[in-house]
Amino acid sequence: MDGAVQTVYPRKNWSSMVLYNCGHPKNKVITPEVVSTQTGAFLHRFQWLEDEEIGSIPFVWNFLEGHNRVGEGDAATFPKAIHYTRGGPWFEAWKHCEFADLWLKEKDECVKEAKK
Incomplete structure (x- = not known):
């Protein structure tokens, strides 16, 4: 980072x-x-x-990119909230990290909405 x-x-x-x-x-x-x-x-x-x-939440609500894993064919392990623990796609060095596409899509949608 x-x-x-x-x-x-x-x-x-x-x-x-x-x-x-x-x-x-x-x-x-x-x-x-x-x-x-x-x-x-x-x-x-x-x-x-x-x-x-201190209680707990399912890991998919605090999915640590680079640490947690999605189980093959297991939709229940797909993240609902992602914590980019090592750096996110807003950094040049991490623009291709796991789930970067989701973050970039959301960013593009927010920018488009703000321009309306």
């Missing part, structure tokens, strides 16, 4: 797709002030929660 060093930390890819249970008492700490003042580590690692308080 941009040459930045990647840091390994717990729960790293969990924060790439998040659904918050706003009714959970521990999530009440996530206020605009906390989001504006806490470290990225605090937020990306969900440090206000214990592991057992």
